[in-house]
Amino acid sequence: MTTLLDDLRALVGAAHVLVDGSGDALAGYERDWRKRYRGRSLCVVLPGTADEVAAVVRRCARADGVSIVPQGGNTGLVGGGVPDESGRQVVLSTRRLRSVRRVDADNQTITVEAGLALQEVQAAAAAAGLLFPLSLASEGSCTIGGNLATNAGGTQVLRFGNARELCLGLEVVTAQGELWSSLHGLRKDNTGYDLRDLFVGSEGTLGIITAVTMRLFPRPRAGVTAWASCSTLADAVALLRRLRAAFDAELVGCEAMNAASLSLVERHFETLRAPLPLADAAGAPLWSVLTELASPHDESALRERAEAALAASLAAGEAVDVAVAASQAQARALWQLREAIPLAQGVEGLNIKHDIGVPLSSLADFVAAADAALEAVVPGARHITFGHLGDGNLHYNLQAPAGACRL
């Protein structure tokens, strides 16, 4: 009787079954990006096709007490992609599923395999003159399959929605080892129950995504990036409301950051400096709002309208100071401030991450109440609060009190 490992090697090729002794390679699959979770796998299997994924699932199902942990780019922050310590879990990595199967310009869709990095999907769309708008900090290494398995969000959800809303179809290997596909590229598909959305966000528990069909969009011709300081989070919400009414779908991103977040960035990255003061004249901390506009029309008109809307927000007292990036380099620098916050948190030391959704109308009240409640429990803990204001999706993170030792 052959062993499970022998059979897996026969199915995907011996080079694509990693076990203890395969060298350093294994560690990258058994440990998460933050190095907070580390497990021990029975093996890591890297199938090259969806059929091989199905065969691996069927073979593992016949093995006693063996479970499968699907893994994409292994950029998750909550340990969902790494094995436990039992040594009885097979890590099934999608990294070899890397074909761009089709870019359909008329239908504005792209069909790719699950192991393609998000940035590679963006690049394939761009090569066809189109935009794939999903964008997040780990886009260089996270995979599109993982983005859908976790229903990832990112910085352009305000306009384009989460990964779920961008997805038109999936190819999935079910827990029974069957291949289920809905890669038809239809905008409207009312045939039977919506199984696609059941797999999206199910984190590999219902099946393993092997390929996806995603929506594409026209590439914008003009972009404007702006920064505003607000006295309160409620003022930031009022500013957002004004921008939505003024720009509708041209408002593609709106990020809020509290002063503590940006102070951390300035402390740890010498080249990154906020364009406006982080506190008002009286020393009270300010919220910063980073806004991204994109339009199919010309840039000068967009810039003019952005300046008019920001002037109106100053007059209304929603913002106390504003700045508009004068070049693409300045725009990139503003986004770097936002993107460097998690890195600065890591350098600073012990922290606890939360990714929360709150209705925008309750956001300011929530943060005030949660801050007060936490201060009562952990005096001196620093609130590193930032994220996607437009979606009510904040990273409500806690940093250990200054000077506290690492756990």
Added chain:
Amino acid sequence: MTTLLDDLRALVGAAHVLVDGSGDALAGYERDWRKRYRGRSLCVVLPGTADEVAAVVRRCARADGVSIVPQGGNTGLVGGGVPDESGRQVVLSTRRLRSVRRVDADNQTITVEAGLALQEVQAAAAAAGLLFPLSLASEGSCTIGGNLATNAGGTQVLRFGNARELCLGLEVVTAQGELWSSLHGLRKDNTGYDLRDLFVGSEGTLGIITAVTMRLFPRPRAGVTAWASCSTLADAVALLRRLRAAFDAELVGCEAMNAASLSLVERHFETLRAPLPLADAAGAPLWSVLTELASPHDESALRERAEAALAASLAAGEAVDVAVAASQAQARALWQLREAIPLAQGVEGLNIKHDIGVPLSSLADFVAAADAALEAVVPGARHITFGHLGDGNLHYNLQAPAGACRL
């Protein structure tokens, strides 16, 4: 032992349980809008609250061989909302579930009960200065619960998506008579499996939708409606591609109609006349494309850009003739032409309706192949082909050959 009818009367009030002899009222629930399906119900129950719906479901579950047919505005075209002829089905109408529970302007959401007519949802959003963009011909009588149960589309799917994409949460009475709710208004909700989308489009088979939370949008400040004639459906697809690139999200609707569709309208409605000829100089039939643009900016700029894009489409040969509505009245008249097609089909006589989704890149080939195949089977049958070009969602209808008798 009390009977089922007695118990239902006790649960919802005797006035809200209709049976044979309740007068004409019953017929409106037992027969569909097209009068093609007619059943006989055990009774029609009209609960006034979600709790009453749950109680009715639980009581019916205890009755032997009794099933429930949920019904909204009863505007469906496929018989899904009417009972069969067994006399053992309870029609559960949502027409008394009519509260607007909340309009949240900051969160841009509206929470309403399932029995509200689509037009009433639009009006409640408008009263708060916001837009609820779902729009279809039956909006005066179809209900929002039915829109979600069938994942309705409509004329603005191109920009805003189907009913599914507009929905953020549901309140549902499950088949077990339990109340399940996700009316939180969150843009991002990754808690557990996505049950919401399983209920959306399930046509009442998994549960009865009693309330919904839907996305709202800023009201556009400017609109432009245009009409174009194209020699082929492939040219119409090329025109759409140009318009998408030029206007992105400002392109909110794009409908295509073949010449036969509009000829029927002109034959049966004296006041409705297409703004451009339906055939070219050689007598070849033309496709008509109705385009709706909406912008948060000023109307003169939008009109200018629309005229420039249409001029470019003429130069490229995608369109052979174009017209831009000069007033809101003209714009409405153009949309009336589109909306009158199903009515004209009804007056003309026997017809078969299809509601199909095809990837845009295959649409022209599909219609050519299907037309040829049908002509071989039913010589002389008229192809009344029209619908939502932007979504690849066509009403591919057949009208009996001219002069054929009614079934």
